[in-house]
Amino acid sequence: MKLETEKKHEKYYVPAQSPWPIIGAVALFFVAVGAGLTVMQMGKPDSSGFYVLLAGVMLLILMLFGWFKNVIDESMSGRYSQQMNISFKQAMLWFIFSEVMFFMVFFGALFYARIFAVPWLGGAGNNAMTNELLWPAFEAVWPLVITPSGDTTQVMDWTGLPLINTVILLTSSVSLHIAHQALTAGRRVVLKGFMAVTVLLGLIFLILQMNEYIHAYHELGLTLQSGVYGNTFYLLTGFHGLHVTLGVILLSIILLRITKGHFDKNRHFAFQAAAWYWHFVDVVWLCLYLFVYVV
Template structure:
């Protein structure tokens, strides 16, 4: 019996990876300059940061369009679908390690650095060498310059955002069930709800940052506590933004009649990523806000 082989589509060289790299470079440099130029008007770092974000969004929609066109043209096979799944799994794993590094920085500061500076393990580097009134407690609400800040509580906006993300995980699951059962009306409703919940989370996070800066005095200049707070919540916010864009694109495809019960990896990829973002937020909520 003659073996049958599936075709394996190899796309032409794409400009999107290098465009994405340029966008990430702008974001990295722009973020650094923004911090260095904090407090100055018309910061060039802010403009570079916004330009990088715009380039990344342009890259995402352009790359998604190419992949969608190839998929709808019937160029993909079952073998390529397996490659997509493996690629998405490795991508999420790399994101897990990304957040491990930042949580590691938080735990290092809380569990090792601060106690050590307070004289733990017979260390001579005590508060007497640092500044008057130094206490080895977390969060550190006083900076070496003597400025004070307030900690962000877990009640209010952080708790509401936690409930929003947990609800969005439920709605995207129900959307998946509806897709597999070919219930298109329910699928559309749950996808719209999920996207709206993602937008709602980001909106409330902006309000939280405004509250932190204007009312709590909690800024990027608020020592190690402010640094780790904005680093973790900010990078998570970027991931929520990416996940919301992915879900939005999938929602548009669903309204155009794309995806079926037997062929919907685009939906699965966005759902996997969204569940990952939710789990990260639960860890962040516990270790940054509550504990």
């Protein structure tokens, strides 16, 4: 009876205590503080916030590679059971769900400003007195290119770099899907090639987004001080850029593992998880491109 019970129930591996969670928490703290200081000190000669942000990013990358190495070693040594794989899938799905809610908050702020706040300031409904008291000369149009202080900015056009980046991300999703199909078919050369293409496209996206920010700051006058339009623009595109950066790191690790002969058609959840995350990032960008740039 005891032997039959042991056969029915798989062993569930419980890892030893790890330093990586606390290191990750410290890294995220540095990233948050550094990002805040960088924004506050923008344009000043003494910009210590950038170095705090850089330290946080480097520590975060160290944590990711270190933690992933431990998980990879445990997986390759055969310690994980089918139940463990189910736990990994559930955790990844909950993580992506939390990211969906994260972006919903910022999209909600954008929609609230456009659908409710802007018309109210323009005197819509029973808010004529609100318009006269708060902003008598206000015109209820979106995007808002004039701030309450009278400063003006220009709108980021949906063509040019934003359109190119949209094509790049859509292409990267296609190349990643082809790589996944190649993995399940056992075509390792095709798998390596299209994974490398996906990582390269992600890097190109980040480079072009940095160029877009430079153009916005220096030529359009679009900054975080450009009212609600500038705030929502940089919050949405900036946080998405951080997620693309994380996605590129994940895909780079997967590519490195592929070159070492890891994964087959039956055991490749790490590849699947990275692919899920990347497709999620692409869907967010499509929504962002439509509601921030086009509409």
